[in-house]
Amino acid sequence: MNTWSAVGPELRRLRHQAGYTLTELSLAVNYSKGYLSKVERGKVKPSPDLVRRVDTFLRAKGALRRLVEPSPRNRTAAVRANDDAGPVDRRWELDPAELLAVGVDTLIGTVLKRPGHATSSGGTALLDALTTQLEQSRALGQCCDPATLLPVLEAQTRSVVALLSTGAPRDRLPLLVLASRFAEFAGWMAQEAGMVRAALSWTADAVLLAQAGEDPHLASYALVRRALVTLYDGDSSGTIGLAAQAQTDGRLPPRIRGLAAQREAQGHALAGDELACMRALERARRSLAAAEGDAGPGPVIGTTNLADPAAMVTGWCLYDLGSPREAAQVLDRECHRIPENALRTRTRYGFRRALAHAAAGEVEHSCAIAQGLLDMSVATPSATVRSDIRRLSDELGRYRVNRAVRELQPALAWALKPALI
Structure with missing residues (x-):
């Protein structure tokens, strides 16, 4: 039996337990009532984004996500x-x-x-x-x-x-x-x-x-970097494990500790564990604030183009937790604080912002954001950003009759062309 076929009965059980009708759930997660009905009856495979949103809205604490989580042998x-x-x-x-x-x-x-x-x-x-x-x-x-x-x-x-x-x-x-x-x-x-x-x-x-x-701490940051690979591979447990391992050194400089806590938070968000995610984000905020007056040896490690890294990552996590409207609000604010010359950073978080708006049903606004980023994405290609562009294309594909979507799709397809390495 397909693993996703178990989602439908569990979704129906959780919906009834919470006291919501299909219409109410449809309005909450921005998916049609007909589509949700087909998912509950096992007629169609639910999209990962739908599973995230429903899991969050029904407070399932990751129960639905775990039903469609990839097999460990296929991860990372x-x-x-x-x-x-x-x-x-x-x-x-x-x-x-x-x-x-x-x-x-x-x-x-x-x-x-x-x-x-x-x-x-x-x-x-x-x-x-x-x-x-x-x-x-x-x-x-x-x-x-x-x-x-x-x-x-x-x-x-x-x-x-x-x-x-x-x-x-x-x-x-x-x-x-x-x-x-x-x-x-x-x-x-x-x-x-x-x-x-x-x-x-x-x-x-x-x-x-x-x-x-004689700078022993970069090894911990290397674990944070490896955790980014597992994050984009969709492996939440691998991401959490590597990020947690990076924080075991009690002498770790606060900046690396903060960056590791941020990555751990992203792993928890991917797993649908909101409480653990928010706790990790709070640790990240405290550590990064302490790092402002405690520079380690050599140039600064990690990005220097984010005014408030923990806030930006909070927006990122809210999307993965299935709360796109809240994510869009945070990302709107933080993306406007990225320097104009930081094209790669603007592209990375800008597409995540567009994705959040699309998931919240604000299709025209999402298309407008993406349109302003596409030239930058071609000039500064990124394998990691391309994954979010692909997700945006899939999300907007649900609104094919929308004029803004029809006009944007050819440009999205161009941005998704395989990179020449």
């Missing part, structure tokens, strides 16, 4: 691939002269050639220049194809590591920490390009570099 193939990937390519174990040559035309090479900026006496100037280069790369990552940026990031990481053989001993640890940040960002760009195996490999490299630089 990408994460398992990292476990049997074999030896990681240690990109920095090459001849230092060759490594430095790779980046000779970058900002690093330019700084090294300037009078007064030799590594033996200008360590501070060099570290400042490298930090600036990382910030510039992050800015590029907001407005260009991640697959195009990856070779540049590899060259930059090699160049920073190569400087270890020529720099002053006092610069060794800061250089290793900087190299770890370059490698970590390369991992994020690889994931955005849809290269999950490469993303996990880069993140593993970043952890080793950070540990060599």
Whole structure:
């Protein structure tokens, strides 16, 4: 028997128990009465979004979701691939002269050639220049194809590591920490390009570099990054487990602890556990607030383009919890606070905002939001954002007769074309 066929009888039982008619449930979850009737009678397979919304509205505490949850053996193939990937390519174990040559035309090479900026006496100037280069790369990552940026990031990481053989001993640890940040960002760009195996490999490299630089906490953040892979794979338990594991270190800097708590909250939202989600979000708020005056070694880890990361993630979670109207309200407010030049961030949360409005039945407004994002999504392609565009296309597909939807669908189809890697 199909696992989803059990949803109908349970849905009917929960609806009767709560005292709602089909008409009342239809109005609450924005699905037609006829469709809900077919679901209850086992005539059609319920959409995942419907299951989320009904589960939340009827306060089923995840009971309906668990009936359609994917089998564990089908989950998170990408994460398992990292476990049997074999030896990681240690990109920095090459001849230092060759490594430095790779980046000779970058900002690093330019700084090294300037009078007064030799590594033996200008360590501070060099570290400042490298930090600036990382910030510039992050800015590029907001407005260009991640697959195009990856070779540049590899060259930059090699160049920073190569400087270890020529720099002053006092610069060794800061250089290793900087190299770890370059490698970590390369991992994020690889994931955005849809290269999950490469993303996990880069993140593993970043952890080793950070540990060599006596920054032991990036390993915990690597778990947060892996939890993002499981989140997009629809594996709520894997996401919660990895995020919880990241928080076991009592000495963890508050920013990483806050980012881990946010990811845990997203996992709980995916599982339909509202109470656990809100508790994790509250921990995230406290930790991120504490992090504002407690910077760790090296450049800031994670996004710097969100005015209130916990608030934005709250909107994200509300959608996954099956409360699209509340999600749309939060995302409306927070998306307007994203800097204009942060195109990738605007696209990521903007499509989630459009999705929330579509799920709330505000179809024309959803289409207007999406229309303003499509050019950015093509200019800054993202494998993770593409998953939300696909969900938006499916959601709007329920309103095919709507003029705004008909006009938008060709552009959505173009944005969903497979990325060329």
